[in-house]
């Protein structure tokens with residue numbers, strides 16, 4: 368099967384500043400991958416390139432063999448790092464909207480997850496707490512049957528008890544041939560669900576390893592290893 372994501376010599380500059388430099392990466396299907404790196408290392412830049420919100424300065428990026436565009440948007444489900452939904456909308460109206468917009472949106476899945484997290488589908492988004500709003504957005508993203516899920520800081524504002532549920536939701540709701548790419552600073556929280564880890568530093572990919580290989584080679588958890596590599 369062709370890779371879900373390929374980056375060849377991928378470089379993104381903002382003016383003279385290179386936020387990503389000569390990134391080469393191939394990701395296969397059916398895995399949960401963490402995109403890790405200190406603040407400003409280029410994680411969101413890479414995520415925006417995957418979603419076609421930025422264009423490469425040099426090199427190329429392919430999703431399932433295609434340049435980012437209408438087709439790749441249909442197979443990539445993206446959770447941005449900020450809300451794009453209007454507070455006035457009711458949760459069930461947003462679900463209808465997603466259902467109309469995306470062929471691969473599964474409403475039953477969304478309602479099931481809302482019920483498990485005790486979120487009222489009739490509530491207006493603006494009346495929900497910050498954490499519940501984040502949960503709604505993640506539910507919307509995970510209710511699509513996508514080939515690649517790209518989650519930019521999905522659990523940042525969510526309480527620890529809900530984090531576990533959300534992680535189980537992520538694992539339980541993606542197709543075994545799909546890949547989930549998660550950018551986060553909460554490594555310890557997600558470590559147990561990960562297959563692979565990408566480390567970015569100053570816009571360069573300095574590591575692309577399986578979690579098992581990191582633990583075996585270094586005899587420590589990914590979280591501890593990350594703190595050592597990126598000690599300030």
Ligand SMILES: Nc1ncnc2c1ncn2[C@@H]1O[C@H](COP(=O)(O)OP(=O)(O)OP(=O)(O)O)[C@@H](O)[C@H]1O
Nearest residue numbers: 381384385386404405406407408409410411412413
């Ligand atoms: N529109 C922009 N114009 C100029 N510089 C930018 C722009 N967007 C990002 N940058 C710079 O590019 C670098 C990478 O930013 P990016 O947001 O990709 O990092 P990040 O790893 O996602 O950081 P964080 O963990 O803080 O979210 C940073 O130095 C940032 O200041």
